Amino acid sequence: MDYFLELFCSGLTRGSIYALIALGYTMVYGIIQLINFAHGEIYMIGAFVALIVAGVLTIYGFSGFSILILAMLIAMIYAAAYGYTLEKIAYQPLRNAPRLSPLISAIGASLFLQNYVLLAQTPDFLPFPQLVPDFAFMEPIAHIIGSSELVILVTSAISMVALTLLIKYTRMGKAMRATQQDMVMARLVGINVDRVISVTFIIGSVLAAIGGVLVGSYIGQINFYIGFMAGVKAFTAAVLGGIGNIPGAALGGLVLGLAESMAAGYISSAYEDVFAFGVLVLILILRPAGLLGKAVKQKV
Amino acid sequence: MADAPRKLLEVRELTMDFGGLRAVDSVTLEVCENEIVALIGPNGAGKTTFFNCVTGIYKPTRGEIMVHPPGGQSRKINGFxxxxxxxxxxxxxxxxxxxxxxxxxxxxxxIGRHxxxxxxxxxxxxxxPGVTREERETIDRAYALLEKVGLVDFADEFAKNLPYGAQRRLEIARAMATDPFLLLLDEPAAGMxxxxxxxxxELIVRIGKEEGIAILLIEHDMKxxxxxSDRIYVMEYGKxxxxxxxxxxxxxxxxxxxxLGEGEEDA
Structure with missing residues (x-):
């Protein structure tokens, strides 16, 4: 039983990271029908910024939790700036182009950012300090769920609740929903759609950065390539839940994380990816629109 | 009208081409304060295209769209x-x-208040406190507008669940929430x-005369x-x-x- 619980917790942890990143994919897709392939790179950049900040702060004698908080804040700010700039440079000029063009642009942006970090930093894996201290109160259940895992779960849950509230109740949230439903009409009621899109990219990037920092600290090492796999998995999670659907992204992430964790625990860790994508194929055969997605008729 | 009415919208020689097709051909039109102006014409005359040019959905090929907001700067809004x-x-x-x-x-x-x-x-x-106040005001304004169009009882209903006529009135309320001085209505009575x-x-007259919002409407219902309408413009084949x-x-x-010949027969 303990073994199952341990797998379950590590599955939830993985899943909530996938969910955090998947939210960025799904929000952007919901608004401009673009798969932002460079999203995983933003996650990777978030982790790198946090690593650098953590290094500097350690030299200045900061410790434990304060480093985690500061590193995460600065990573979020950097990621927001990258997300914003990415949209302005790579996507906005192509707003009225055929749908394939921004997609190619996204792949280009992804490769550019990867190689930029490769050149500016290093091709090697860098050790990432464990920023989450081991809590004393976690001692009795440490064999089931670790402190890092707990922090990841709590942080992701808070982020997702905050996002939901933001979309449901704030003025910007309403503007986002309106833009998602009918962009032309949104403009006609006076919404600055370009700004709404920028904000969407910023929010997605901030969530990805949170994920990057938490994973760096949890796994203990990062390199320029971690964004790719995380991006693919998160994209899978978004499709699994129904792309464009926000609760769907969260659910898709958790399902994917649990499937991977169970497969790794009960079968073999070599099979975790096989299992993860197997679940995807199965769900898409049974429910082509994803778990929570609605099959929408094409607007004419 | 004794003293010269103040112009709000002044469109001069507006032309809109789609490839080789001239959908709107050199149309000049103006709307003054407190006026209800109708734009009529057979289907395909270019009325909606004209609206799309004025509201910035299309960028007109030629011509000038001047806006004179009450108490504001006059602006040429082509391409806005x-x-x-x-x-x-x-x-x-x-x-x-x-x-x-x-x-x-x-x-x-x-969302119209955005x-x-x-x-x-x-x-x-x-x-x-400023935010809370603004939010309160937005909600109050929204309710007041719903009151005007008779939809207060449906406030928490999803828009898609409203009957057709009510959806039309909701569209008008949403447009009014943006504090316009000119309301452009594209066939508001269609399907009613x-x-x-x-x-x-009654609603349109009330908006026009009591709220002091000028109205330009496209409509097929001649009655x-x-x-x-105070004045009517007629378009045919873009002209x-x-x-x-x-x-x-x-x-x-x-x-x-x-x-009208055609229109009256089937009436």
Whole structure:
């Protein structure tokens, strides 16, 4: 039983990271029908910024939790700036182009950012300090769920609740929903759609950065390539839940994380990816629109 | 009208080409304060294209669209994005209803307040007194508008669940939430039954005369047009073929030939 619980917790942890990143994919897709392939790179950049900040702060004698908080804040700010700039440079000029063009642009942006970090930093894996201290109160259940895992779960849950509230109740949230439903009409009621899109990219990037920092600290090492796999998995999670659907992204992430964790625990860790994508194929055969997605008729 | 009425919208020689097709051909039109102006013409005459040019959905090929907001700077708005046009004070509705179907009736109206409110995300998180006040005002305004169009009881209903006539009125309320000085209505009576059309008729006159919002409307329902319009413009094949008061239009042979002749037969 303990073994199952341990797998379950590590599955939830993985899943909530996938969910955090998947939210960025799904929000952007919901608004401009673009798969932002460079999203995983933003996650990777978030982790790198946090690593650098953590290094500097350690030299200045900061410790434990304060480093985690500061590193995460600065990573979020950097990621927001990258997300914003990415949209302005790579996507906005192509707003009225055929749908394939921004997609190619996204792949280009992804490769550019990867190689930029490769050149500016290093091709090697860098050790990432464990920023989450081991809590004393976690001692009795440490064999089931670790402190890092707990922090990841709590942080992701808070982020997702905050996002939901933001979309449901704030003025910007309403503007986002309106833009998602009918962009032309949104403009006609006076919404600055370009700004709404920028904000969407910023929010997605901030969530990805949170994920990057938490994973760096949890796994203990990062390199320029971690964004790719995380991006693919998160994209899978978004499709699994129904792309464009926000609760769907969260659910898709958790399902994917649990499937991977169970497969790794009960079968073999070599099979975790096989299992993860197997679940995807199965769900898409049974429910082509994803778990929570609605099959929408094409607007004419 | 004794003293010269103040112009709000002045369109000069507006032309819109789609490839080789000239959808709107050198149309000149103006709307003055407190006026209800109708734009009529057979299907395909270019009326909706004209609206799309004025509201920034299309960039006109040639011509000039001048806006003179009351108490504001006159501006040439060719090529403005629709949200800028709305900010200037012109709001519109559509021939085929374009509500935000998956939002509530109240939210649909509140979203119209977007460009008149300022709260940022940060402000919303901090919940400063200013934010709370602004939110309160937005909700109050939205309810007041719903009251005017008779939809208060449906405030928490999803827009898609409203009956057709009510959706039309909600579109008008949403447009009014943007504080326009000019409302452009594209076939507001389309698909309505006579009872609903009569109510709409009253609503439009009320908006025009009591709220002091000028109205430019496209409409096929001749009874409605003749009842409420101060002036009428007639378009055919992209060209303006007549303008005048309802009496003048009724007796204009060109119009009768192009439009009313057919229209009256099936009435």
């Amino acid at each position: 994005k629709p949200n800028r046009v709305t900010e200037m004070g012109m709001a519109r509705t559509f021939q085929n209803i374009r509500l935000f179907q998956n939002m509530t009736v109240l939210e649909n109206v509140m 460009c008149r409110t300022r709260t940022s995300i940060l402000g919303a998180i901090m919940r400063s 039954n006579p009872q609903e059309t009569r109510e709409l008729d 409605l047009v003749m009842n409420i 303006k073929i007549a303008k005048g008061t309802p009496q003048e239009i009724r007796s204009n042979p060109k119009v009768i030939e192009a439009y």
